[in-house]
Amino acid sequence: MLRVLTNLIWGMGIILLFSRCTKESDCDNHLLGSISEIEYKDSLKLGMSLTYQLKIKGFSNCSSVESVIGKQTGNTIYIKANIFNRGCKCDQSLPTFNGSYIFKPDTAGTYYLSFLNDLPAKYITDMVVVFK
Numbered sequence: 001m002l003r004v005l006t007n008l009i010w011g012m013g014i015i016l017l018f019s020r021c022t023k024e025s026d027c028d029n030h031l032l033g034s035i036s037e038i039e040y041k042d043s044l045k046l047g048m049s050l051t052y053q054l055k056i057k058g059f060s061n062c063s064s065v066e067s068v069i070g071k072q073t074g075n076t077i078y079i080k081a082n083i084f085n086r087g088c089k090c091d092q093s094l095p096t097f098n099g100s101y102i103f104k105p106d107t108a109g110t111y112y113l114s115f116l117n118d119l120p121a122k123y124i125t126d127m128v129v130v131f132k
Helices: 002-019
Strands: 029-038 043-045 050-057 063-073 076-085 096-103 109-116 123-131
Touching: 029 063, 029 096, 029 109, 029 123, 050 063, 050 076, 050 109, 063 096, 076 096, 096 109
Parallel strands: 043 123, 076 109
Antiparallel strands: 029 050, 029 076, 050 096, 063 076, 109 123
16 A cells, blocks of 8 residues: 555656646746947047947847846946847857947046946946047
8 A cells, every 4th residue: 555655646746747837938037148249439529429339149049138228336337238038949049139228428527338248357348538
């Protein structure tokens, strides 16, 4: 009787393990992408804007760029790319996407735009002088 009960418990465990139905949406996730390339700028007149053209690395053929956002701390703007991976059946290719970031400062000064990257330095940084 104990052997039958043990086999029944093992059998139910195996059935539960293999019958777990994974929906495609169970694999959806939000990740930080690596900005691998930027177009460097040098100066800007106050009241104008600069548009950075970016190359952003994805994680698979299921990746897409959700947004590129910046967060300012003093005169440094930290820019990151948000990647969305949809689905479970994705290859592990590393696609590159085009993206952009618009920089429009409120005051004159020297700004450092730091783009999140997967290099050991973690950022690709550009210095821009904004003049009146």
